[in-house]
Amino acid sequence: MTTTLEKPPSAPAKVRAGARTAKRRRTVFYFIAPATLGFLIFFGYPLIATVYYSFTKYDLINPPQWIGFDNYVRMFSSEPLVGTAAYNTLWLVIVLTICRVAFSLGVASVISRLKAGVGLIRTLCYLPALAPPAAATLAFVFLFNPEFGPVNRFLKLIGVDGGLWFNDPSMSKPALTLLVMWGSGELMIIILAALLDVPTELHEAAQLDGAGPIRRFWHITLPSISPVLLFGVVNSIIFALQFFTQAVVAGSAAAGSADVAGNTKYIGAPQNSTLTYPVWLYVQGFRYFNMGYAAAMAVLLFIVSAGFTMILVRQLRKTAHQEEGG
Template sequence: MTATLSARSAGSRSRSGPAGARRAGSQRRTVLLFIAPAAIGFLIFFGYPLIATVYFSFTRYDLVNPPRFIGFENYARMFTSEQLVGTAAYNTLWLVVVLTVCRVVFALGVASVIARLKAGVGLVRTLCYLPSLAPPAAATLAFVFLFNSEFGPVNRFLGLLGIDGGLWFNSPEMSKPALTLLALWGSGELMIILLAALLDVPVEQYEAAQLDGAGPLRRFWHVTVPSISPVLLFGVINSIIYALQFFTQAIVAASASAGTADVAGNSKLIGAPQNSTLTYPIWLYVQGFRYFNMGYAAAMAVLLFVVSAGFTWILVRQIRASQYQEEAA
């Protein structure tokens, strides 16, 4: 009897084998058909440009003559003979550290306040989010006017309080903090994401912590932060990439504070005042599209991509390691 059943099952498997294989093949083709547009778009708009950038980074190329292979000469130039690239890297690193911390803390603080409001939540949320919809160039021009050292409303208000407002965008020491304030003003998108994460924290956890005698700060640190840690990680990575690509606000602020809109026509306006707003992407743009050193600009772009990927990898590893330690404890 057992042998008969085994024979029948084997026969049924052999009969359904080719049909099952055909169905599996049809399903695979269907899946490939649906993902083909995204895959083709990825290869065209990311894969090919990335490979081309890496290739041009080992060449001398000016958009006119054919590229000529020069090995690691562009990379050696960045770390040896190039002077302004060090200044641009320092300014960008300053923004990465200060802007990232301030942006995440500010957005989390605003989201925490909104999450505790009892009335007018929709209006306050909308008002806090609207600045992020403003075009970067227009927002920067408005900020340059507001923080004008002579007739700006901010310095006038501070003067009524007996406080010297400073030169802001016209000062090498205050230009980067002013750009940071501009970035904080437009951080409504991150605030909305953190607000959604805060509202998703289970109320039962707060109640249990309160019954155990935990105060507001302990509840925030031991309940809120662990619950929204993946979203916080996203906010940190997003802010780091945002700072590494800081371009429009810095270049518009430099030209507007100098009293002209001619950004690319005069080298003295790039990074004004005194190269304090010269970020790494700005210098990359100048090298590639003003001096036509496309090979050198490609090498700078590759380095920027590697640094961005490195920051992301380190942060993800650290967060995962801390989560494993908490689960083990």
């Protein structure tokens, strides 16, 4: 029995293989260069500049002056409206997240059980998500007008006092929550796709074992779509942390000002109940020209949003690992 030993490649063959590898690497670099350049220009540089300005006193006119952590100390100690803005944002994070996910899940569950007209109903439920936020907010302010709004007129017909809605500090945030729920068609479509992907064999087997609709939904449907629900929760949290346009337009319209970019006294009306954290960041940066302080607020908002994103990634990896039997 003879064995044949393979001859090692010659030096020219090694050189050619190395040249081909280098050429492939250059080709890959050329393809990803535009995306990398755009990332560095539109995300990397602004992020680094924001972090730098957060340690300075900067008014967009004079050169920035280094003041260390003074902006952060001011944010946590001597700025009264930061607490109000943080409370409003925290309220939205909790209530808006629960209502948005629950409403989207409920609508998706109803649509998934329909037998006829599914395409039309699905389209009608998704259409509000296409409405521009400013226009949708103005429409809601009109609908919930305490004097001549259709909502209060309908509630009056059935003997219910509708309230002041956007003109009442205690009802302005619930009204904004209703606005967001109305426009949550994107999340509804995502959850609907997850519901339709649940294996019907599991429901049929559970039904044969005597499980009712509630038990099947709790023990089969929810565990099957838990990654999508987790995505919806974290997505809603980040959305609430960055809640800006609807709050500004609603506060301005409730105060009787058609100029959203007008005087700062109209932002946050009524009584600062719609003054969210991003809105106060905007006021500090582009009304009072405290750009250094606004940069510090932006850095804190970025850290919190990044934290929730990391939680999402870790939970999704954990869920995927469990589904694989790890």
